[in-house]
Amino acid sequence: xxxxxxxxxxxxxxxxxxxxxxxxxxxxxxxxxxxxxxxxxxxxxxxxxxxxxxxxxxxxxxxxxxxxxxxxxxxxxxxxxxxxxxxxxxxxxxxxxxxxxxxxxxxxxxxxxxxxxxxxxxxxxxxxxxxxxxxxxxxxxxxxxxxxxxxxxxxxxxxxxxxxxxxxxxxxxxxxxxxxxxxxxxxxxxxxxxxxxxxxxxxxxxxxxxxxxxxxxxxxxxxxxxxxxxxxxxxxxxxxxxxxxxxxxxxxxxxxxxxxxxxxxxxxxxxxxxxxxxxxxxxxxxxxxxxxxxxxxx
Amino acid sequence: xxxxxxxxxxxxxxxxxxxxxxxxxxxxxxxxxxxxxxxxxxxxxxxxxxxxxxxxxxxxxxxxxxxxxxxxxxxxxxxxxxxxxxxxxxxxxxxxxxxxxxxxxxxxxxxxxxxxxxxxxxxxxxxxxxxxxxxxxxxxxxxxxxxxxxxxxxxxxxxxxxxxxxxxxxxxxxxxxxxxxxxxxxxxxxxxxxxxxxxxxxxxxxxxxxxxxxxxxxxxxxxxxxxxxxxxxxxxxxxxxxxxxxxxxxx
Numbered sequence: 360x361x362x363x364x365x366x367x368x369x370x371x372x373x374x375x376x377x378x379x380x381x382x383x384x385x386x387x388x389x390x391x392x393x394x395x396x397x398x399x400x401x402x403x404x405x406x407x408x409x410x411x412x413x414x415x416x417x418x419x420x421x422x423x424x425x426x427x428x429x430x431x432x433x434x435x436x437x438x439x440x441x442x443x444x445x446x447x448x449x450x451x452x453x454x455x456x457x458x459x460x461x462x463x464x465x466x467x468x469x470x471x472x473x474x475x476x477x478x479x480x481x482x483x484x485x486x487x488x489x490x491x492x493x494x495x496x497x498x499x500x501x502x503x504x505x506x507x508x509x510x511x512x513x514x515x516x517x518x519x520x521x522x523x524x525x526x527x528x529x530x531x532x533x534x535x536x537x538x539x540x541x542x543x544x545x546x547x548x549x550x551x552x553x554x555x556x557x558x559x560x561x562x563x564x565x566x567x568x569x570x571x572x573x574x575x576x577x578x579x580x581x582x583x584x585x586x587x588x589x590x591x592x593x594x595x596x597x598x599x600x601x602x603x604x605x606x607x608x609x610x611x612x613x614x615x616x617x618x619x620x621x622x623x624x625x626x627x628x629x630x631x632x633x634x635x636x637x638x639x640x641x642x643x644x645x646x647x648x649x650x651x652x653x654x655x656x657x
Numbered sequence: 658x659x660x661x662x663x664x665x666x667x668x669x670x671x672x673x674x675x676x677x678x679x680x681x682x683x684x685x686x687x688x689x690x691x692x693x694x695x696x697x698x699x700x701x702x703x704x705x706x707x708x709x710x711x712x713x714x715x716x717x718x719x720x721x722x723x724x725x726x727x728x729x730x731x732x733x734x735x736x737x738x739x740x741x742x743x744x745x746x747x748x749x750x751x752x753x754x755x756x757x758x759x760x761x762x763x764x765x766x767x768x769x770x771x772x773x774x775x776x777x778x779x780x781x782x783x784x785x786x787x788x789x790x791x792x793x794x795x796x797x798x799x800x801x802x803x804x805x806x807x808x809x810x811x812x813x814x815x816x817x818x819x820x821x822x823x824x825x826x827x828x829x830x831x832x833x834x835x836x837x838x839x840x841x842x843x844x845x846x847x848x849x850x851x852x853x854x855x856x857x858x859x860x861x862x863x864x865x866x867x868x869x870x871x872x873x874x875x876x877x878x879x880x881x882x883x884x885x886x887x888x889x890x891x892x893x894x895x896x897x898x899x900x901x902x903x904x905x906x907x908x
Contacts, residue, residue: 373908407908410749411748411749411907412745412748412749412907412908413907413908414903414907414908431751432751432753433751435749435750435751436751438749440745440749442742442745444742446741446742446743446745446746447741447743448738448741448743448746449741450670450671450674450675451667451670451674455670456746459663459666459667459670459746460746460750461663462659462660462662462663462664462666462667463660463663463664463746463747463750463751463752464660464750464751465659465660465751466659467659505746509750
């Protein structure tokens with residue numbers, strides 16, 4: 360069985376800018392995979408190369424075993440991309456946009472699936488509305504529908520929830536999760552790390568054109584055993600010895616702990632400094648903290 | 658094949674939805690030219706014996722409308738898609754560069770010919786125009802609109818801003834059409850401009866198209882057709898090359 364996506368030693372240069380510096384990545388069929396990275400890390404460039412919107416300087420990319428250049432027809436038929444920008448064609452209605460998009464993929468009579476997509480994305484009563492008249496969230500749903508008109512086995516969502524309200528975000532994820540449970544492979548980029556944490560089983564982190572972390576979510580969490588204590592002070596001052604390591608935000612201090620036994624040492628030094636502790640909370644790292652640490656150490 | 662038909666249909670639907678601007682407006686513009694020039698020059702100019710100036714003007718205006726609208730269709734569609742970003746809808750699917758080219762050019766030809774027929778239909782109220790060789794007229798309209806459709810594809814791919822597209826339109830398309838003998842026979846020009854006109858492929862299209870109506874022309878129509886077909890092929894190959902290499906479309 361071919362991997363859903365396979366990227367081998369991809370380099371991409373834009374003049375002097377070395378946007379991708381040898382990226383290797385394999386996403387197996389049926390995975391829900393997150394590709395994370397700060398702005399400018401090369402996520403969109405990598406997606407564009409997989410989608411055929413950009414061409415790599417060197418290296419190869421395959422979708423369901425089909426080379427995106429040599430066998431572009433099969434590769435593109437296997438792939439649905441929801442682009443990051445909220446683009447739409449102002450000349451057409453929602454249904455026309457979907458019918459035309461089906462035609463591009465060689466599908467003539469696709470009405471049953473288009474109706475199902477419209478229903479699944481809550482667009483049925485907007486089917487005959489011109490794209491210009493839709494709200495941003497509705498346009499985003501149409502973009503998802505357009506990416507799915509040809510029932511691609513592999514779906515790439517490039518920051519699909521940027522600027523989208525909570526209700527839509529939830530219904531969108533329900534829809535995508537249903538597709539994933541039916542066997543579609545999903546690759547997601549997002550700035551909302553809690554989404555990646557909830558949805559994805561495997562995560563890659565990209566920084567300055569290189570993959571700096573690539574593992575299952577469980578392994579990533581296991582490899583970052585750091586613990587934190589977060590507390591506020593009712594009275595008194597932070598001792599200088601702790602102040603150096605602590606992060607302060609909104610009157611709360613966060614201190615890294617090697618292990619829980621260290622907590623006693625922290626509380627003792629606060630007491631000895633005459634400080635009284637208000638609220639105390641033990642914090643395990645979430646994906647966001649792991650992400651920040653990975654980005655800091657690489 | 659289905660991809661080509663879908664893209665062709667989309668391009669037709671696009672200009673049909675704004676037909677007021679894409680069909681009716683150019684017909685009105687051509688009629689204004691006809692009204693003003695025929696009023697001013699009728700009686701002063703007789704290019705071919707027995708052919709009134711108004712009648713002489715009509716095929717030229719029809720062909721000018723065909724060419725300008727064929728160019729406008731592919732070029733404006735591409736630049737709008739690029740600037741608004743919806744060009745991804747045609748770049749993500751498995752559409753070959755040949756299908757892409759054919760769909761944009763064929764839709765441009767349809768728009769050019771529809772506007773041309775509109776101009777002709779209304780202009781016939783002003784003066785009767787014979788149609789001696791319809792096949793010749795058709796051949797020039799066919800290859801002329803195809804050539805301008807291909808040029809529109811090139812301009813649409815090359816231009817990154819509406820400003821650049823306006824430059825292309827105003828500094829290349831407009832002078833070439835206006836200096837192609839729409840309003841006059843080149844025999845009325847001084848020798849230098851006569852010679853210069855022979856370097857303008859638009860001149861052969863209009864002269865050859867006019868031959869289809871009156872059976873008379875400045876240049877032998879076969880020669881004109883060879884030049885027009887060759888120009889059309891050269892621009893088509895240029896556009897196909899840009900699409901194949903992904904110039905300014907696939908980075």
